[in-house]
Amino acid sequence: MxxxxxxxxxxxxxxxxxxxxxxxxxxxxxxxxxxxxxxxxxxxxxxxxxxxxxxxxxxxxxxxxxxxxxxQQWNWFDPDVIVWQSHAGLTREFLRDLQELRRVVEPAAVRIAAQRRTADDIAAIEAAFAGMKHAVEQGGDYVKHDLQFHQGLLKASHNRMMVQMSKALSALLRTSFEISTTRKDGPRLSLPLHREVLDAVVAGDAERAERASLVLIDGARADIDLVLESRKPLPRLDAPARRLRAA
Known part of the structure; x- marks a missing residue:
């Protein structure tokens, strides 16, 4: 546009x-x-x-x-600021801050979601997971559905502040997802980790959901570290999300 x-x-x-x-x-x-x-x-x-x-x-x-x-005074939850940072270069410090924020916020939200989720919440998260699976198997926009999956988990907490956080985190989460999907087989290998989080939420098992969320986030951190070590070009967030090819 x-x-x-x-x-x-x-x-x-x-x-x-x-x-x-x-x-x-x-x-x-x-x-x-x-x-x-x-x-x-x-x-x-x-x-x-x-x-x-x-x-x-x-x-x-x-x-x-x-x-x-x-x-330190910039609004790092603002999508424009994130895009401008991607132009300037996504630094290790920036990515470290992002991963630490995710590790604090998401597992807690997922734990609450396992206790408060509704049938509509589950349906929305299941639909996002189906989109991720289709992108891995048939090709498509994996990042969009991955983002919807995590936003759905935060919304399922039915905590108004966490729901607002899901909007603020969108650009930050896309940064993580864009980088991790550049790793070969990264999306395919992460699918069962996402499924475990979803199954725990569906079962209403708060502790299992929190543990599964931590495993998923730590796996994303490992993917990002590997991409950084490879010195591959990092994605530009003002461009369309990278689409997967059919397996």
């Missing part, structure tokens, strides 16, 4: 900040300079800066202009 002037300007400035072109604690060029450089109006630049403020990348104030904030 072609973005409008606001979207293009936001992407340009966001990528410049995340890549380090505008380092933390430095000022972004003033409006007249950005207008001339990007060929847009002051209104467009101002709206883009407002969006950057909302994402925690910059602060504004009289006499100090627009200044870049340290990465």
């Amino acid at each position: 072609i973005k409008n002037f606001h979207g293009q300007t936001l992407d340009h400035l966001g990528q410049a900040i995340v890549s380090g072109r505008y380092p933390p604690e430095t000022a972004v060029p003033p409006e007249p300079v950005l207008c001339e450089e990007l060929g847009v109006s002051r209104t467009v630049v101002r709206e883009a800066v407002k969006s950057l403020v909302a994402k925690g990348l910059v602060s504004t104030g009289p006499k100090v202009g627009t200044r870049v904030l340290p990465p």
Whole structure:
């Protein structure tokens, strides 16, 4: 999809900040300079800066202009920030933080889901698993269904904060899934691990579900480590998800 002037300007400035072109604690060029450089109006630049403020990348104030904030203050749950980071390069630190976050949040959510899941929840997760299985066997978009599977588990917890977390985690989870699927046979080998999580949730066995979730997450971490060690190019999150070929 072609973005409008606001979207293009936001992407340009966001990528410049995340890549380090505008380092933390430095000022972004003033409006007249950005207008001339990007060929847009002051209104467009101002709206883009407002969006950057909302994402925690910059602060504004009289006499100090627009200044870049340290990465610790950026909203790492924002999909745009994740995409800009993928352009700049997915670092080991970023991927470590992601895996640690998953290991804290998901097993706890899955444990609760095993106790609170409804028939509709199970049907949605089963449908996502069927999509994953079809992609492995017949080819297709495995990542989309993998994401739906994990989102379904978080939603099945029926904890409003965890449900909101599922939306925030989407871009982060896609990062993990995109990388792990680049490993040969990674999706095929992970299918039984996903099935074990689902079976435990269906059975209402909270402890088994939590253990199975940890095994699944740790397996994804191992896949990511292998991909990083191989020095293969990492996926770009602004591109369509990688589709599997038929087995």
